[in-house]
Amino acid sequence: MSDSTYSPAPRGRWSAPVPAGALHAELRVPGSKSLTNRELILAALADGPGLITSPLHSDDSARMIDALRTLGVGIEEQAGSGVFGPDLLITPAPLRGAAGRTATPHSTVDCGQAGTVMRFIAPLAGLIHGDVLLTAHETALHRPMGAMIHALRDLGIDIEDGGSWSLPFTIRGLGHIRGGRIEIDASASSQFVSGLLLAAPRFDVGLHLVHTGDRLPSTPHIDMTVEALTRRGIKVQRPAQGEWVVEAGVPRALKTAIEPDLSNAAPFLAAALVVGGQVSIGGWPTRSTQPGALLPGLLTAFGAETVQIGNVLTVRGTGAVRGADLDLSVAGELAPTLVGLAALADRPTTLTGIGHIRLHETDRIAALAGNLRALGGDVEELADGIRIVPAALHDGEWPAHHDHRMATTGALIGLRVPGIEIDEIGTTAKTLPEFTRLWEGMLASAGATADATSGSATA
Numbered sequence: 306m307s308d309s310t311y312s313p314a315p316r317g318r319w320s321a322p323v324p325a326g327a328l329h330a331e332l333r334v335p336g337s338k339s340l341t342n343r344e345l346i347l348a349a350l351a352d353g354p355g356l357i358t359s360p361l362h363s364d365d366s367a368r369m370i371d372a373l374r375t376l377g378v379g380i381e382e383q384a385g386s387g388v389f390g391p392d393l394l395i396t397p398a399p400l401r402g403a404a405g406r407t408a409t410p411h412s413t414v415d416c417g418q419a420g421t422v423m424r425f426i427a428p429l430a431g432l433i434h435g436d437v438l439l440t441a442h443e444t445a446l447h448r449p450m451g452a453m454i455h456a457l458r459d460l461g462i463d464i465e466d467g468g469s470w471s472l473p474f475t476i477r478g479l480g481h482i483r484g485g486r487i488e489i490d491a492s493a494s495s496q497f498v499s500g501l502l503l504a505a506p507r508f509d510v511g512l513h514l515v516h517t518g519d520r521l522p523s524t525p526h527i528d529m530t531v532e533a534l535t536r537r538g539i540k541v542q543r544p545a546q547g548e549w550v551v552e553a554g555v556p557r558a559l560k561t562a563i564e565p566d567l568s569n570a571a572p573f574l575a576a577a578l579v580v581g582g583q584v585s586i587g588g589w590p591t592r593s594t595q596p597g598a599l600l601p602g603l604l605t606a607f608g609a610e611t612v613q614i615g616n617v618l619t620v621r622g623t624g625a626v627r628g629a630d631l632d633l634s635v636a637g638e639l640a641p642t643l644v645g646l647a648a649l650a651d652r653p654t655t656l657t658g659i660g661h662i663r664l665h666e667t668d669r670i671a672a673l674a675g676n677l678r679a680l681g682g683d684v685e686e687l688a689d690g691i692r693i694v695p696a697a698l699h700d701g702e703w704p705a706h707h708d709h710r711m712a713t714t715g716a717l718i719g720l721r722v723p724g725i726e727i728d729e730i731g732t733t734a735k736t737l738p739e740f741t742r743l744w745e746g747m748l749a750s751a752g753a754t755a756d757a758t759s760g761s762a763t764a
Contacts, residue, residue: 315741316731321703321719322748327582327624330750331617332743334570334586335389336361336563337595338736339526342369342421343533344561346429346503348395349378351537353558355395359387360563364734365419372414372426376433389739397558416441416472418666418707418735420448423472424496427453428504431462433478440473444707448472449493449664456501459487460508484508484553492518493664498549499530505551506539516547522661524635529594536561564590567597569737571642572713573747574600574620578609579649579720581624584747589618596636603639606631607646626650628695634658638665640691641710644673645717647693648682657690666708666735673714676703680722700724709735716744 341361346369348355360366370380370393377398385392414430414437416422423441427450430437441448451470458464460482466474484505491497498516505512521527531541531549537556543549565588577584590598591613601611601618608627609620628650633640637659647654662669670691674684680701683694703715703725712732719725733740 317729319727319730319741321716321725321727322745323723324580324720324748324751326580326751328577328580328584328747328751329582330573330747331585331587332573332747333388333588334565334573334743335363335737335739336387337566338363338365338569339421339529339566339595340533340563341366342419342425343499343503343530344563345369345373345380345393345395346425347533347537347556348558349373349376349397349429350504350507350556351395351397351558352555353397355558356383356560357393357395358385358560358562359389360393361566361736362390363736363738364417365421365736368415368417368419368422369425372416372422375412375414376426376429376437411436411438413438413440416445418442418445420445420494420496420665423448423450424453424494424500425503427457427476428482428500430476431457431460431478431482432480432504432507434480436475436477438473438475445666446472447664450474452489452491452493452497453500456487456489456497460484482508484510484512486513486515488515488517490518491516492520492522493661495521495523495526498527502527502530502534502541502549502551506534506554506556508553511553512549512551514549514551520634520661521547522634522637522658523596525594525596525598532594564588564593564595566736567593567595567600568638570597570618571600571639572645572717573743574604574609574618575607575642575646575717576720576747577620578604578607578622578626578646579624579717580751581622582751583619583621585617585619587617589613589616591616596638599636600639603631603636603643607643607650628652628654628693630655630657632658633690637662638710641669641673641714642717644677644691644693645714648677648695648698648718649721650693650695653692653694655687655690655692657687659691660689667706667711669708669711672704672706672708672711676711676715680718680725698722700726702726702728705729705732707732709733709737713737713740716740
């Protein structure tokens, strides 16, 4: 694991705390995992050293740093102004030519549970002279990689997977990838598209990528990738829906700041609906390609009042949660938080467009349904979603299923249902190792308001 300053989350069982009253909290969350790992990849491919400020320091980003160092990229920590850890100075490694610094023969990249690492590093490994073995934590070996393996083979990369079409597999890099036109079915994950687009500038002739599947989940993440490429001077065209053309070139070195992770802010903002009062998140961008940017509208559908003044987003609630029917095809990562809200709502909720989240860290639809049923909930699994009928919930264990968003959903439900025991809170280290500290700080604002006359407190 990287020597990054990131501190792992507390591990083991965790009793979800119940607040003393309405919330009046303002807090910040660390940087976006999706943006951090994209900028790390592009900085590693750039024309000179670059600085990433306010990056996320978590298990996923540490895995990406380790992977890039294995491929010969220099990454050093520098003191910065962010409150969640140092900045990162990235020195690209020459990726072409036998004379350049390359991965050592038979290098190994352990992706942990990070989908971005396995999908973003695989194309880069083809640019390296030498063999690179990609593997992952045993709980992540099931995650879809067949479409990426197929695409890389179409690009001329030699991959040894033993016929499994899954991790672990070895990429036998020749120091360059020709590129050109390929097709891919990215129905299981938009990360297949992003991973290929991020590496495409360094292909000999660029890339013409065509998605052939019936659906493409989480399209804001692809928009994020295209925007990051464009900001570094790489021309990306979209001749048709589900089609991208990336011109060959070298990304420009930049100093780039990472936005807060808006999806990680979801359970904190949702807490205002469950408990009542208000929760504010500082540093909220006025415009973002993160799926979490959709939270104000989604939470409003559940009965919240939302307002953004400057870079502070505030969500207010009364403790009453309204059921809603929503299509989450562009923001499936928000589904666990919204399922938590739905379980506490006043009417049934149906969430659709999220069949792909069955292939995330766990089968999130089955895990959410099973956990809620164990607490007395009424849940129906749908082919492409989930339906929740409110029912009286009781105390009990909430298994995290090795999934950070399952753990935070348990904490959200525990605001209303005393006695919720999350079996492994350490899963939050994947993208938010500070979760318990921030959560307990937010709830401390409720205790503060019970004794204060000002009616406000800061977490």
